Every structure is written in C-alpha cells, then in structure tokens.
Amino acid sequence: FLLSLGCINFINLTTANAVHRAKEIGIRKTLGSSKNELVIQFLSETLLLTSVATLLSVFLTPLILKAFSGFVPEELQFSLVREPGVFIFLLILISIVTVLAGFYPAMVLSGYKPVLVLKNQAFADSGKTRNAWIRKSLTISQFVIAQVFIMATVLVSKQISYSLNKDMGFKKDAIIYLDIHFGDTVQSHKYALMEKIRAIPEIAMMSLATSPPSSGSSWSGTIKFKDGKKEITTDVQQKFGDTNYVKLYNIKLLAGSNLEPSDTVTSFLINQTYARILGFKDPQQAIGKNLDWSSKQMPIRGVISDFNQRSLHESVKPLVIGSWPSSQSQISMLLVPQGEAGITWKSAISKVEKAFKEVYPQDDFEYKFVDQEIAKYYDGEKNISSLLKWATGLAVLISCLGLLGLVIYTTTQRTKEIGVRKVLGASVSHIVMMITKDFLVLILIAFAIAAPLAWLGMNKWLENFAYRTAISWWVFGLGISVMLLIAMITLGFQTIKAALANPVKSLRTE
Structure with missing residues (x-):
C-alpha cells in the first residue's frame, strides 16, 4: 500500500511540476524531438530516481530492521550477498515502479503542443480534461488508503484496550x-x-x-x-x-x-x-x-x-x-x-x-x-498496532504531499481566474474557500469509499476474538476528522499564498 501511495504521489507531483518544464518540452519538440524520444527521456529520469531511492533503502534497511527488532524475527537479516534473490527482486521492483510511476507523467508531458506551450496556454482548461480526473482519482485513492489506515489503527488500539481492561471473571491485580x-x-x-x-x-x-x-x-x-x-x-x-x-x-x-x-x-x-x-x-x-x-x-x-x-x-x-x-x-x-x-x-x-x-x-x-x-x-496485537501507527503516519504524510502537489498544480492553472476574481472584488477568504472546497470534496468521496472498506476489514479481523469491542461510529468520525484537519493544514499555506498573489502579475500577458 505504501509503495502504491508513493507511485501515486510521484505521478501527482510530476504532473503538478509540468508547468515548470512546459517550455523545455516545447523547445525540444520545436527542435525536432519526437514524442517517443520524450517518453524515453522522462522514463529514464524516473528510472534514475527509483534507482537512487532503492540504493538509499538498501543502506537504510539494516538500521530500520534494528529499530523494529521487536517486530521482526531475530534470525531475519538483510544481505544482498547472501540472498541474491533479494537483488533480483529489487531489479524487478525498480522496473515495475518505473513503469507504473513514470509512464503516465511521461505521456502527459510529451503530449503538450509546442505552440500552446510557448504561448503559456498549455494548461488552459486542463482542469476539465481527462488528465485532471485521473489526477483527482489518484488523489482519492491515496486518501482512501490513508483513512483506512487511520480507522484500522484506532480500532486495533480499541480492541487491545478492551482486552486488557475487560473483566475476565477473576481478580488479576496485585x-x-x-x-x-x-x-x-x-x-x-x-x-x-x-x-x-x-x-x-x-x-x-x-x-x-x-x-x-x-x-x-x-x-x-x-x-x-x-x-x-x-x-x-x-x-x-x-x-x-x-x-x-x-x-x-x-x-x-x-x-x-x-x-x-x-x-x-x-x-x-x-x-x-x-x-x-x-x-x-x-x-x-x-x-x-x-x-x-x-x-x-x-x-x-x-x-x-x-x-x-x-x-x-x-x-x-x-x-x-x-x-x-x-x-x-x-x-x-x-x-x-x-x-x-x-x-x-x-x-x-x-x-x-x-x-x-x-x-x-x-x-x-x-x-x-x-x-x-x-x-x-496480546503482544502480537500490540506489535500490529505499533506497525499500523508507523504505516498510518507514512500514509498520511505521502497523501498530504500528493495533495500539496495537486493544489500547486490547480492554483497554477487557475492563476488568471484568481486574478480576475480579485479584480472583481473577491475576498481572500472567498478565494481560499473556492480552491479548498474542491479538495475537501475529494476527501469526503474518499471517506465514502474508505468507511465500508474499513468496516469490512475490521469486522473480519475482530472475528479472531471470541470477545470483542464494538465498531463504534466515532472510529469513522475520528478517521475523517483527522484527515480533514491534516488536509486543511496542508492546503492552508498554498491556497492563502495563491489568494494573496498580486492580480496584476497574473493578468499580465507576454
């Protein structure tokens, strides 16, 4: 799941950063670069990033295994020399991640028309295109995973607390x-x-x-x-x-x-x-x-x-x-x-x-x-709870980075619209709400998907217990509340920055 979140995050951030590479793409196409050549170039960049990330992970893995020694078997060791199968697995993983994370951004970036790019019109109406819906769908997927993790973490902690505090029918203290x-x-x-x-x-x-x-x-x-x-x-x-x-x-x-x-x-x-x-x-x-x-x-x-x-x-x-x-x-x-x-x-x-x-x-x-x-x-459940907390933290962090990428992309493509609205008298709070509303809708859609998935998964896990806690409504309420709060903090700085921008600069034509 975390690897999937990373791939989705890379796609969103890469497409959000496309505005900064638009002129480069236009010039390359003007000088004769074909679409296939550009696709190969962008895939090569993704391959390089993935390879460097994998190399760093190889060096960090022994430290992480040591930090999580309480959760993994003592005999488990990481060694590329002793385990050549791990090396082959990493090569396959690099290839898969490169294709999954790099192919879509490469197709998007290489598809821009040089005339529109050089006239700063490559992103006009892009919020209504199929690519925009793909980005939003990927963002929803991220928040579905993040919210499922949050709800699962809360429920596991609730069950552990229930197990430790339930009256077992006899005195056990002192x-x-x-x-x-x-x-x-x-x-x-x-x-x-x-x-x-x-x-x-x-x-x-x-x-x-x-x-x-x-x-x-x-x-x-x-x-x-x-x-x-x-x-x-x-x-x-x-x-x-x-x-x-x-x-x-x-x-x-x-x-x-x-x-x-x-x-x-x-x-x-x-x-x-x-x-x-x-x-x-x-x-x-x-x-x-x-x-x-x-x-x-x-x-x-x-x-x-x-x-x-x-x-x-x-x-x-x-x-x-x-x-x-x-x-x-x-x-x-x-x-x-x-x-x-x-x-x-x-x-x-x-x-x-x-x-x-x-x-x-x-x-x-x-x-x-x-x-x-x-x-x-309940040591096993405690270990699961600890790992879930780490995974939840990473899932939320990655999801918020993806959200940040999407809000940067959106505010960039709507710069002139924001400028026009400010000239016509729109307040900063109005513009902030206008931009934020769309992203909050994505989170609510993700919640509508995540809630039944989390309920099914948690109900299945609780079947391992003859005596179990109830899946309370507040578990889901807490999940969406935490996600909305973190999302608002993530969105706040960028949306306020866009709302405070000078409209004269955004409306100026080259």
Missing part, C-alpha cells in the same frame, strides 16, 4: 505466583515454604494450585455425566487448587460450597458453561450430581461463575476445579496494596525470595505477575 520444583518428592518442602511465606506481613493471602485461572498451560480430559439413560461426554479443562484458590482470585460461587481440604480429589467445582452443557438451567440443580472422572464418581460440590481461562481470542471452556495437593506445585500470593503502612511490593518479593532460597537453595527464584502474563497474550 497477585504474583511462583513455581515449585515439580519433581520434588518431599511434599513437606512446599508446605514449609508456605509457612515461611505466611509469616510475611506484605502477603495478604496465598494459595497452592496447579496454575492461575487464566494460563497458557492447562490440563484437560474427558469427563462423563449420566442423567438417567442419557450420557454426556465432554472434554473439560481441569484445574486443581486448595480452599483459598477461589477466595484469592475472587471467583464468584453461584451455588453450593467451596472445596474442603483433602489429600486427594473428592469433589469438583464446575463453571456455568459446564453446568449448561450438562443441562442444568439453575446452578443449584447441579449440586450433589456425580461426574465420572477417571472411573471415579465425583460429586459436584459447587458451581462458580465463568472466567476466561485463556485470552479473549477463545471462548470460555467447560471447567472443573478440584483439590489434589500432590499435583499442586504453584503458589499464588495476593500482595497487600502498596503504601499501606509503608509496604512496597519490592520488599515483599525480596522476603519471598529469601524464604524460597531457604527451602530450595539449588533452584532459581522466578516469579510472575498474573496481570502482566495476561497482557502478554
């Missing part, structure tokens, strides 16, 4: 967790560590479990439920934790009671989704029913509210929570809010590390914040 050596056969070690942590005043509560509520690693298995003659077999997510697990993560208990301390699995809590799959309309109806788990009958002790076990890309899965101390090798800790009685989390974590090293001196102490781990689910 909670850290650490893994204990799973292969440690001495169960007393982890309980000794928990006793030491319990004595730390900065720790409000802790729980021994297999994983946090939302985790990339979860156990799952098939569980059966018999309701009379009907048997329901379901693939169910399985988590194990002590009695504090539901309390620490503030998971709402809808019916029944919490788990009781036990040495082995004796009952389950199930989530709303699983209760609905089993056919229970009221959570209370599920209490006391038995589940067939590993050929054992496990009573349903309670029903908890749904929470997201993974990112918002996925819907809530059926879930059971039981108590199985021998498999629970992760300690979750709720930190006391910072600032209370001079408490700092850094101090709390240091004390936890000291306790950990006393029990497991050979193991590395590694802890994680629950909310930070959840935020990592």
